[in-house]
Every structure is written in C-alpha cells, then in structure tokens.
Amino acid sequence: MYYDSHLTDQPNCHQTQPNSSKKQFHPIMSKPKVYVVGVGMTPFTKPGSTGKDYPELVKDAVTEAVNDAGLQYKDVQQAFVGYLFGGTCCGQRALYEIGFTGIPIYNVNNACCSGSTGIYLAKQAIESGNSDVCLAVGFEKMATGSLDKMGSNPDGRAQSNDFHIKVAQNAYGVSNSPVNCQLFGSAAMEHMEKYGTKREHFAKIGWKNHLHSVNNPKSQFTKMYTFDEVLKARKIHGPLGLLECSPTSDGAAAVILVSEKWLNQNPHLRTQAVEIAGMELATDMPGAFEKSCIDMVGFKMCQTAAKRLFQKSGYTPNDVQAIELHDCFAPNELITYEGLGLCPVGKAGELVDRGDNTYGGKWVINPSGGLISKGHPIGATGVAQCVELSNQLRGRCGKRQVPNMKLGLQHNLGIGGAVVLALYRRADGGFTMSKPKVYVIGVGMTPFTKPGSTGQDYPEMVKDAVTEALNDAGLQYKDVQQATVGYLYGGTCCGQRALYEIGFTGIPIYNVNNACASGSSGVFLCKQIIEGGNADVCLAVGFEKMAAGSLEQMQPLLEDRTFSQEKHIQVMNDTYGIGPTPIMCQMFGHAGKEHMEKYGTKREHFAKIGWKNHLHSVNNPKSQFQKYYSLEQVLKARSMHECLGLLECSPTSDGAAAIVVVSERFLAKNPHLREQAVEIVGMELATDEPSVFAENSNLKMVGFDMVKKASDRLYKNTGKCPNDVQVIELHDCFASNELITYEAIGLCPIGKAGEIVDRGDNTYGGKWVINPSGGLISKGHPIGATGVAQIVELSNQLRGRCGKRQVPKVKLAMQHNIGIGGAVVVGLYQRADGGVSPGQGITSLSALGVDGVGGGAGGNGGSGSEFKSDVIFEEIKSRAGEEPDLAKQVKGCFRFTITADSGKKKSWTVDMKKATPYIGTESDAKPDVEILIKDGDFITISQGKLKPDQAFMQGKMKIKGNIMMAMKLKTILDPSKLKAKL
Incomplete structure (x- = not known):
C-alpha cells in the first residue's frame, strides 16, 4: 500500500451519552448492498x-x-x-x-x-x-471541437475551470491547442521535471490502450498501432501526441x-x-x-x-x-x-x-x-x-x-x-476463471535424418535446436526460467545432460516421457507453468537419437516387467491375431483393416495419404525424405502389414526441436516480438478411454476415443471448430492413423474420411492442408522431437515463413500428437495480432513445383490430374512478381472459369489493378472481364498453338464484360514468357 492511513476523524459510534448514568451504544449502520x-x-x-x-x-x-x-x-x-x-x-x-x-x-x-x-x-x-x-x-x-466549446465564454460569466486554467498558464504559458490538452500536457511536463518521467512512458500508455482496444468490438478505434507510430504521431501540446x-x-x-x-x-x-x-x-x-x-x-x-x-x-x-x-x-x-x-x-x-x-x-x-x-x-x-x-x-x-x-x-x-x-x-464472491495467455515466440529444429547419419549425439542436436529457437526469439540462455525435455530412448536426466552443456544450470528441468506425445506433453507442462504465474519464459525441447528397429526394442529391453502396451496388444490378438511384422505396424495396420471392413475405405485411400505427405515434404529442407514418389510407387512399395506399405509408415529418425514459450506479461514488455508471436489458443491432453480395452476394437485401441474427447474439449473451451482451421499438423505415424484421425478430430462424419481424401480436402487447394511439413511419414519421426516439431511448423506457417510449402491465409492452425500407451495432445494456434499469415502461399498441388504433379483434387500424382492450367496461373503469379511492368501493361481484373475434362469447374482471378497484383482462387474483386474456357483449350493458348482471338471466334472461349480489355489476354498468356512444363 502506498497511501496514508490517516483520514479525517470519524465520529465514535461507542461514545457515552452526556449526563447519563448508563453507557448508551449506537448500533453501527452498515449500508445495504x-x-x-x-x-x-x-x-x-x-x-x-x-x-x-x-x-x-x-x-x-x-x-x-x-x-x-x-x-x-x-x-x-x-x-x-x-x-x-x-x-x-x-x-x-x-x-x-x-x-x-x-x-x-x-x-x-x-x-x-x-x-x-x-x-x-x-x-x-x-x-x-x-x-x-x-x-x-x-x-x-x-x-468536432466540442471540448473547446466548453471553454468558450461569450457572455463573460465565470468558467467552472478558470482557476485550473490559470494554474497551467502560470506554470507553462498558453498555446493554441485545446484547453484540456494544455491542462494535462502541463501536468505531464511537471511530472517529467519532478520525477524524471520520459516522453516514452506516455507513449507506452497510448500504445497499450490502442492495443487493448483491438479486441473490443464497441471501441471507436480498433486499429493496432506500433509503439513507433504512437511516439511519432503529431504533437498536440508539450509531450502529448495525437494517439x-x-x-x-x-x-x-x-x-x-x-x-x-x-x-x-x-x-x-x-x-x-x-x-x-x-x-x-x-x-x-x-x-x-x-x-x-x-x-x-x-x-x-x-x-x-x-x-x-x-x-x-x-x-x-x-x-x-x-x-x-x-x-x-x-x-x-x-x-x-x-x-x-x-x-x-x-x-x-x-x-x-x-x-x-x-x-x-x-x-x-x-x-x-x-x-x-x-x-x-x-x-x-x-x-x-x-x-x-x-x-x-x-x-x-x-x-x-x-x-x-x-x-x-x-x-x-x-x-x-x-x-x-x-x-x-x-455477488457470489467468486472470480472468472479465464486462463492467462501463453505465446510461442521462438522456434528451432535440426534436420530430421536417418539414425546415425550425421554422427551427432543428442546433446549436440539439442544445442542446435535450442540455439536456433533462442536466436529466433532474440533471447539469451539466462532468460529461460524453466525447461521441459521430451524423449523416449535414454536414461534418467538426459535433459539435464543436454541442457547443462549449453548453459542451462540451476533452473527447474523436467524430463517428460509420454510415448510419441512426449514432446508436446512437455509443451503442455510449460503452458501450465506460465498460466500458474510460476514463470514468464519456458523452454520446451524434444529429441531422439534412434537406431534401426528402435520401436521393437521397447519391449525386450524391459522383459522383467509389465509392458505398458500389453493391453493394446491383447486387443490386436483377440481380433486379427499377431504376426511377425513390427508391433506398431500391426496395431495401425489392424486399425486400417477394421476401417476398411466397417466403412468401405479402400487401400488407395491410405496410399494417397502417403503420396501426399511425401509430396509435401519435397519443399521442406529439414525433412528426412525429400524425394517425390508417384501414387503408383506408393501403392507398389513393400507391404509392411495388411493395408500398409513401406511408404505409408514413418521411419526411425534422429533429430531435435525446441520452442520458447512466454507469458502475456513478457510479451507486453517486449512488444517488438508481437508480430512473430503465436498464441496457444487452447491445448488439451487426454489419455485412453475405457473403450480402448473394453470394446475389442482396433480403431478404439489406437486412441480414437481419447482423440475425440480431447478435440471436443478443445473446441468447446476455445469456441472454435474445424471449419475455422486452415492447416493441421497431424500424427501420421502410419497413413491409416491420419485417415482415422480425420474423423476423430471432427473434420468429417465417422466413416467418411475416404471422401476427404478423394476430394483433395487434405492438401493444397482443398479445405485443409494436412501435414504441409511432410508429416511423420516423410519429415521423419524422432519420437521426443515430433510434437515440438509440429509446433515449429505451425508457428512458421502462421508467420508466413514456409516458402514453397506455405499455406495461404493461415489464421488458425491445429496440432495432433498421439502416443500409444497412451496420451494425446491437441492444440490450436493463432497469430498474437489476430491476423493471417503474410504472402499469397501455395494454392494448388501444381504450385509445389514438382514435375509430374498436376492440380487435381484428391490428386493421384500422375500426369492426368485435373486442371493442368493451375501451373500456368502459378507462372503468371511468378511473372507478376518478377516483371513490375506487367501490371502497368494490363491494368485490369480478369476472372477465369476453367472447366476440366470431368466437368468440374475452378475459378482463378488475375487482378492487375493493384500495386501488388493478385493471382489466386479466393478473390472477391469485381472483374472487368470474365473468361470461360476448357482446361485443355487454355493450355493450347498458353503454348502458343492457338491465339486468344482464334479461340474466341471458334467458340472455345467465351468472354463476358469489357471486350477491349480481353485483348490484353495475349500479354498475360505470352507463350514466350511462360516457363511451365506441361
């Protein structure tokens, strides 16, 4: 307390009445509420x-x-x-x-x-x-000027604040600024002179209040200003700026x-x-x-x-x-x-x-x-x-x-x-239970690699990942107050062994082992530590140094005690039996087989998921695999168990990943980090439901119900739903688990996941982009690092840092990380400023730039994919970026409606009216010209085999709107400038 306890004397309620032989007590009159x-x-x-x-x-x-x-x-x-x-x-x-x-x-x-x-x-x-x-x-x-009118005095009568104005005038004189600005500006100058207060202190208050107002829909201003904008705003009086x-x-x-x-x-x-x-x-x-x-x-x-x-x-x-x-x-x-x-x-x-x-x-x-x-x-x-x-x-x-x-x-x-x-x-004496916000401000990870291929031990991998995360956040080791370390293979206190070498000594370090969800369980703990007010800066790191057959070694290494997954294995044995293939392959292979029998899912659905993830991984320089496989190659790869082929299974891997998470207070003190900060909107951790062991279902055995429960809780607690999400990093240890999880996290009704795959709603150009990193199947699966690496990817997607695999307009991202035995962590992430990722991003599979890949929904990886024209529009986009004069030459907005051989239609907008041209599929801009054309005819024009005016005269291209503007098509579709391989 910083105020004096002395107040004006109050009457004593227990005084004795004068001239009375008895003490008279007056009751204390507490006020009604x-x-x-x-x-x-x-x-x-x-x-x-x-x-x-x-x-x-x-x-x-x-x-x-x-x-x-x-x-x-x-x-x-x-x-x-x-x-x-x-x-x-x-x-x-x-x-x-x-x-x-x-x-x-x-x-x-x-x-x-x-x-x-x-x-x-x-x-x-x-x-x-x-x-x-x-x-x-x-x-x-x-x-306008209402406050000035308060000070007007047309008939000479006394003003209510004339004494106040006189004090300000005597101290700092008079200016032409509004009277109230002068009063409070003068008070500011006095405070600066007396106590050393800085101009920046007032600006910080203005910046803070404008920032708070962004989330108030009834505010007059909801624009976020930078501190620099507040500080440099037009001066009103003394140190006072307009904002x-x-x-x-x-x-x-x-x-x-x-x-x-x-x-x-x-x-x-x-x-x-x-x-x-x-x-x-x-x-x-x-x-x-x-x-x-x-x-x-x-x-x-x-x-x-x-x-x-x-x-x-x-x-x-x-x-x-x-x-x-x-x-x-x-x-x-x-x-x-x-x-x-x-x-x-x-x-x-x-x-x-x-x-x-x-x-x-x-x-x-x-x-x-x-x-x-x-x-x-x-x-x-x-x-x-x-x-x-x-x-x-x-x-x-x-x-x-x-x-x-x-x-x-x-x-x-x-x-x-x-x-x-x-x-x-x-009135009930309670309090609101809203959780404090927690943010990711720094991320880092090593490349995921074949075990032993780099010669690095886990302390070196951890050092590389942590150093990258700290540098990303602009922090030093001493800024971190607590740390969690997720890993599976290693003795006790491996977290300390790795972090001591970097310089993290003396702080609380927690080693977390929660199967494949170890890394994200560590993040969950960091979030709780910050929400509880016990730290402002935490580090979550995950690593693994594996070897061929690591997953099979989990059981024989501890033969003298109960195996944590023995009840899961019992379900397998009671349904389809146990074979000689790796246990994990059998678990998820059995689950895939059950899904096929119950819902009519096809072998090709799992293969398409494996194909998709390997394709996504081509543009991830930190992926273990960056080779493109055709769907046919995925389908014909060596069979591992039942419906699973080799290219639909995650590999053993070495690698580490790290993130720095901070409190709202820390972020408020470091406003320069807000633009890159990613808010953890919600996070849930759940373990197995009784149905895992009671229903004799392989789908339930691999965690379907715990995933559904955690996801339902996540949506309820955050007020979000799957339709709000643009990108998902999902635990695709096996392709069958990715497909099953589409249903568990509510992307579609139960039994309908195959339809998502067929529509292409799990990749670029579809409803969601799932595993843009390549997922576990292709990026790799160093177990302790996996969950943390998912957050690294989602944070970079929200920041617009993912280059050729960038998902467009990301506003909300979702994570799913599961461990059999078991635990699941699901989380939602958004930019701290509430905006969308910068840049246009990749809008179709063909835009990934991989030879032989078209833009078909649900793509099959072959040359017969729908909408070969997608690749032309991506080339137009590249030209617009490389040739600033192109927009000046065109100065118009074109809407192309392309019809594929299947009859499916797709619209592209080429808007050259803006300073920064827009070429994409999600524009509401009113076009000057609408072009209706078949996919094949569009390709023929772009190859120079057919001129636009010829296509129009032959009825192959219909034009609505400004015919003169349509003549500029030959500038947009100049075959000599289009480099696409068709």
Missing part, C-alpha cells in the same frame, strides 16, 4: 458517423441493459441521466420515448464524471430504501442497479449480479488551485477518494485485478497510478516499464481500450467503465478477458471538478 444486474452500451463512434441522435443512442443502450437483466421498463423506479452537451431535461426527452414516464428522472452534469455520478446517486437512492430498481444512463452526442489523447465521440451506456432485497427475490440473477463493494465521490482539494499542475488535474482529490474507498471497503490496490481508469490523456493515466496508490509518488514510470499495467502484469488497466481508444462520449464514459468491469467479472469479454477476475476498480474524473471511484465484485 447494491448490485448491478444489467448492462448495455452502444458502440462508441466518430461524432455524426451513425446518423443517430441521442434519444436513439439512449434507447439502444437502455434496451440492452434492461434485456440483460430480464426486466421490463415498468420495473424501473428511478432514473439518473448523465450528459454534458444538451439543454435541460434531455434525460426526460430520451427516456420518455422508451416508456419511462412518471418516475423520478434526474439529469446529472458533473463534467467527465457525469455518468458515474449518476451511478453514485442511484446507489444512494437504493441504500436509502426509496427504490429497489434504478437506472443509470449516460450519453453524449458530440461534434495519447481521447477523441470526441458519440455513444451511450446504461446499467441497472438493484437492492439486496430485490436480488433475493430474483435469485436466478445472482450469478450475473455484480456488487458495488464501495464507491466514493470527491471534489477538488484546496491544493488544486495553487501552483502544481499535477494537483490541478485532480491528483489530490483522487488520492483522497482512494484513501476513503480502500479504508471503508477493507481492500487494497493489491486485491484488484482490472482497472478502468480515466485516461482522457495518457499523462492522466500515469499520474493516477500514483493517486490510486498503485505505486509511490514519482514511480509511475517504473510501473509502465515493468508492464504492470497490461495483460501478464500486476493489473490490467483499461482492458476496454480506455478513453484514448474506446472513445470518450463524456456523459457515457463513467457508465461504460461500469459496463466493462461488470462484463469482466462475468467473464464475458472474450479475447480481452482478464484472467481470474475477482475485484475491479473504476476511476472517472471530471475537471472542474469531481472524481468517482468504485470497487466491483461478483
């Missing part, structure tokens, strides 16, 4: 942008609040309306239109805290016993307050009710009119109200999790940190530097975006703060939800002046 049960607000917008007048704004906010509480208008007994710009009785004008007539309505004008003053009066009306249900609403319909000032805004907000008696009569609302645990209103102290600009902007009255609030409520600032604070200007937010007692006077800059004002820090201040970014429709501001804190306590704030909310603090200031402070807590 008051609750917020309904909240509502409009979006805050640029003045005049919606065309709505204030009665409409008020109606929208009040209706939302009344509906939230499940009330009717007739239930409200009194109303308090805060506004600044408007004539008398605007409250009545707005509320009459909704249906509030006859009840007491009070219009409240108290500068920028008019709205919260209305809440304060409504609370007192309920405490007095005169009402059980009150409405507090605030609104403003503003205009550190609140805007003028239109908007309204409303809350419904009720008594304890009323809430007891409506117990169904208790779980959403928010108790006002304390509320104080203060006005200027004498020091406001002396020499200090800091006191002039309300520091002393804030300090006084805070002392009273915390002493009466029994709370301290350390009990608070989130604060909605009156950041009309960034300096006022900083100064108020000290006024509220969050830090000693003069130390607010240090609080900013520590990141203790944002997610991951000690408090989250202005999660809504505050006045600076959410907007500042003056009368609505204080009520909107109450709306935000109520929704935070209810856990309704989505991506901006503050974790573990138990107590919220409001600060609403008005120059002239008044300040309102309030504490809010859940």
Whole structure:
C-alpha cells in the first residue's frame, strides 16, 4: 500500500451519552448492498458517423441493459441521466420515448464524471430504501471541437475551470491547442521535471490502450498501432501526441442497479449480479488551485477518494485485478497510478516499464481500450467503465478477458471538478476463471535424418535446436526460467545432460516421457507453468537419437516387467491375431483393416495419404525424405502389414526441436516480438478411454476415443471448430492413423474420411492442408522431437515463413500428437495480432513445383490430374512478381472459369489493378472481364498453338464484360514468357 492511513476523524459510534448514568451504544449502520444486474452500451463512434441522435443512442443502450437483466421498463423506479452537451431535461426527452414516464428522472452534469455520478446517486437512492430498481444512463452526442466549446465564454460569466486554467498558464504559458490538452500536457511536463518521467512512458500508455482496444468490438478505434507510430504521431501540446489523447465521440451506456432485497427475490440473477463493494465521490482539494499542475488535474482529490474507498471497503490496490481508469490523456493515466496508490509518488514510470499495467502484469488497466481508444462520449464514459468491469467479472469479454477476475476498480474524473471511484465484485464472491495467455515466440529444429547419419549425439542436436529457437526469439540462455525435455530412448536426466552443456544450470528441468506425445506433453507442462504465474519464459525441447528397429526394442529391453502396451496388444490378438511384422505396424495396420471392413475405405485411400505427405515434404529442407514418389510407387512399395506399405509408415529418425514459450506479461514488455508471436489458443491432453480395452476394437485401441474427447474439449473451451482451421499438423505415424484421425478430430462424419481424401480436402487447394511439413511419414519421426516439431511448423506457417510449402491465409492452425500407451495432445494456434499469415502461399498441388504433379483434387500424382492450367496461373503469379511492368501493361481484373475434362469447374482471378497484383482462387474483386474456357483449350493458348482471338471466334472461349480489355489476354498468356512444363 502506498497511501496514508490517516483520514479525517470519524465520529465514535461507542461514545457515552452526556449526563447519563448508563453507557448508551449506537448500533453501527452498515449500508445495504447494491448490485448491478444489467448492462448495455452502444458502440462508441466518430461524432455524426451513425446518423443517430441521442434519444436513439439512449434507447439502444437502455434496451440492452434492461434485456440483460430480464426486466421490463415498468420495473424501473428511478432514473439518473448523465450528459454534458444538451439543454435541460434531455434525460426526460430520451427516456420518455422508451416508456419511462412518471418516475423520478434526474439529469446529472458533473463534467467527465457525469455518468458515474449518476451511478453514485442511484446507489444512494437504493441504500436509502426509496427504490429497489434504478437506472443509470449516460450519453453524449458530440461534434468536432466540442471540448473547446466548453471553454468558450461569450457572455463573460465565470468558467467552472478558470482557476485550473490559470494554474497551467502560470506554470507553462498558453498555446493554441485545446484547453484540456494544455491542462494535462502541463501536468505531464511537471511530472517529467519532478520525477524524471520520459516522453516514452506516455507513449507506452497510448500504445497499450490502442492495443487493448483491438479486441473490443464497441471501441471507436480498433486499429493496432506500433509503439513507433504512437511516439511519432503529431504533437498536440508539450509531450502529448495525437494517439495519447481521447477523441470526441458519440455513444451511450446504461446499467441497472438493484437492492439486496430485490436480488433475493430474483435469485436466478445472482450469478450475473455484480456488487458495488464501495464507491466514493470527491471534489477538488484546496491544493488544486495553487501552483502544481499535477494537483490541478485532480491528483489530490483522487488520492483522497482512494484513501476513503480502500479504508471503508477493507481492500487494497493489491486485491484488484482490472482497472478502468480515466485516461482522457495518457499523462492522466500515469499520474493516477500514483493517486490510486498503485505505486509511490514519482514511480509511475517504473510501473509502465515493468508492464504492470497490461495483460501478464500486476493489473490490467483499461482492458476496454480506455478513453484514448474506446472513445470518450463524456456523459457515457463513467457508465461504460461500469459496463466493462461488470462484463469482466462475468467473464464475458472474450479475447480481452482478464484472467481470474475477482475485484475491479473504476476511476472517472471530471475537471472542474469531481472524481468517482468504485470497487466491483461478483455477488457470489467468486472470480472468472479465464486462463492467462501463453505465446510461442521462438522456434528451432535440426534436420530430421536417418539414425546415425550425421554422427551427432543428442546433446549436440539439442544445442542446435535450442540455439536456433533462442536466436529466433532474440533471447539469451539466462532468460529461460524453466525447461521441459521430451524423449523416449535414454536414461534418467538426459535433459539435464543436454541442457547443462549449453548453459542451462540451476533452473527447474523436467524430463517428460509420454510415448510419441512426449514432446508436446512437455509443451503442455510449460503452458501450465506460465498460466500458474510460476514463470514468464519456458523452454520446451524434444529429441531422439534412434537406431534401426528402435520401436521393437521397447519391449525386450524391459522383459522383467509389465509392458505398458500389453493391453493394446491383447486387443490386436483377440481380433486379427499377431504376426511377425513390427508391433506398431500391426496395431495401425489392424486399425486400417477394421476401417476398411466397417466403412468401405479402400487401400488407395491410405496410399494417397502417403503420396501426399511425401509430396509435401519435397519443399521442406529439414525433412528426412525429400524425394517425390508417384501414387503408383506408393501403392507398389513393400507391404509392411495388411493395408500398409513401406511408404505409408514413418521411419526411425534422429533429430531435435525446441520452442520458447512466454507469458502475456513478457510479451507486453517486449512488444517488438508481437508480430512473430503465436498464441496457444487452447491445448488439451487426454489419455485412453475405457473403450480402448473394453470394446475389442482396433480403431478404439489406437486412441480414437481419447482423440475425440480431447478435440471436443478443445473446441468447446476455445469456441472454435474445424471449419475455422486452415492447416493441421497431424500424427501420421502410419497413413491409416491420419485417415482415422480425420474423423476423430471432427473434420468429417465417422466413416467418411475416404471422401476427404478423394476430394483433395487434405492438401493444397482443398479445405485443409494436412501435414504441409511432410508429416511423420516423410519429415521423419524422432519420437521426443515430433510434437515440438509440429509446433515449429505451425508457428512458421502462421508467420508466413514456409516458402514453397506455405499455406495461404493461415489464421488458425491445429496440432495432433498421439502416443500409444497412451496420451494425446491437441492444440490450436493463432497469430498474437489476430491476423493471417503474410504472402499469397501455395494454392494448388501444381504450385509445389514438382514435375509430374498436376492440380487435381484428391490428386493421384500422375500426369492426368485435373486442371493442368493451375501451373500456368502459378507462372503468371511468378511473372507478376518478377516483371513490375506487367501490371502497368494490363491494368485490369480478369476472372477465369476453367472447366476440366470431368466437368468440374475452378475459378482463378488475375487482378492487375493493384500495386501488388493478385493471382489466386479466393478473390472477391469485381472483374472487368470474365473468361470461360476448357482446361485443355487454355493450355493450347498458353503454348502458343492457338491465339486468344482464334479461340474466341471458334467458340472455345467465351468472354463476358469489357471486350477491349480481353485483348490484353495475349500479354498475360505470352507463350514466350511462360516457363511451365506441361
């Protein structure tokens, strides 16, 4: 605590009455409790942008609040309306239109805290016993320069803030900037001179609030600015930049307050009710009119109200999790940190530097975006703060939800002046259980290789992967606070042996063994460590140094004890029996065979998956295999067991992978990393269900039910679904497991996975790109490293770093990593900035650049694949990048509808109107010309064997739209410039 304990003396409730022979005791009158049960607000917008007048704004906010509480208008007994710009009785004008007539309505004008003053009066009306249900609403319909009009003085009467203006003028003179900018700019200059506060501290607050606002759909501004943009924005007054000032805004907000008696009569609302645990209103102290600009902007009255609030409520600032604070200007937010007692006077800059004002820090201040970014429709501001804190306590704030909310603090200031402070807590005494966010900021991995081929031992492999991950994050070894190490083959403490050699000594290191899910289990532990607040920076690493037949050695190495997978093997034996092939091949071969018998899946479906993954792997320089195999080669490869061939099985491999995971607090302190940071949106770990051993099913034995359970939980807890995902790294230890998992993670109904394969919805140009890395089948499977390597791939896909295998427009990525014995880890990942991966990415199989591969959906790897034209469009894309003049020559947008021999149609857009031309299949741009043509005819034109005008005259090409623009086809399809091999 940083505030004084001394307060104005309070009357003693236990004094003896004069002239009395007996001691008379007066009971302590504890105040009745008051609750917020309904909240509502409009979006805050640029003045005049919606065309709505204030009665409409008020109606929208009040209706939302009344509906939230499940009330009717007739239930409200009194109303308090805060506004600044408007004539008398605007409250009545707005509320009459909704249906509030006859009840007491009070219009409240108290500068920028008019709205919260209305809440304060409504609370007192309920405490007095005169009402059980009150409405507090605030609104403003503003205009450009509204705040300047406050200072205009046409008839010479005294201004409410003329004493305040005089203090600022005496200290730093007068400028042409708006009066309020001068007041708070002067306070900022004083704070800098007295305490060494830097210009950057104010800019950091502006940057933070704009960042918070990105996830608030009701904010006036939802654009994310860089710190540099905030720092270099146009100067307004003194150190104040434009992006550190609140805007003028239109908007309204409303809350419904009720008594304890009323809430007891409506117990169904208790779980959403928010108790006002304390509320104080203060006005200027004498020091406001002396020499200090800091006191002039309300520091002393804030300090006084805070002392009273915390002493009466029994709370301290350390009990608070989130604060909605009156950041009309960034300096006022900083100064108020000290006024509220969050830090000693003069130390607010240090609080900013520590990141203790944002997610991951000690408090989250202005999660809504505050006045600076959410907007500042003056009368609505204080009520909107109450709306935000109520929704935070209810856990309704989505991506901006503050974790573990138990107590919220409001600060609403008005120059002239008044300040309102309030504490809010859940009526049930509980707290929201939102988890803190965790991010991947650095990734690294070695090439996966044939065992023994590099001559490296595991400490060297771990060093290479970890060094790459740390360099990617820009960290040093000493920054890591805890580490997990996943591996299968090795004695105890191999993690320490590898990490000691790099320099990781003294920190907690956990060795994780969870079969093939060892690496991702380590990541799961790191995430929990950070969520628990026990570390801000963790390292998760996985490695394996294997040998030929490693998987078969798992059993005989420990012949004197029970084998962990003996019950799984029993299921195999009871169904199809056990043969001489490797146990793992038999497990997944049996599961594939059962799927074929139950659902009609074909041998070719598994082969197509093996073919696909080897094809994807061609463009992954860290894959164990980078050779292209045709579908026929995959089908005819040596049989391993039942439906599985050699090229549909993952190999034994050497390799290591590492990621650096950090807390929200760490990321807030290192904002330069946000662009490359990847948020772990959700992660679930599950183990075998009873069905594994009870149902005598090989599909269940290889983990179908635990995968389904983990996936269902993941979708439920994150609010996502498979249709939100673009790319998946899936545990394809065997092709049959990949196919089975399509159903377990909900990509299709049970029994329909073969249809996904046939449609090509598992590769480039389809619904999902599954295993763009090549998966375990082709990238390799060094067991402990596998799960971590999946996250490396997905992180790089989200960052747009995957080159020739880059999936286009990745926004959400999914991981699936399973270990028989067993465990499964599933996770969802997205960019920290909520955006999509940069660049266009690969939109079809033909664009992978592998000879003999066309763009057919469900491709078969042969020259007869559908849409041979895909390769031409990829060449056009390359030309557009290499020849800047091409777009200038064309200056038009073409939509091509190509018809394959099968009758299937595909559309490509070639948009040369933009500075950066777009060539792809997912554009909504309106075309100047539409071209309808058969795939074969299009190829003939691109080869120069047929001219575009000839094709048109012969009826082989139909043209809609601008015929003159269509003449530029010969420029786009210049055979001398197209290098594609057809």
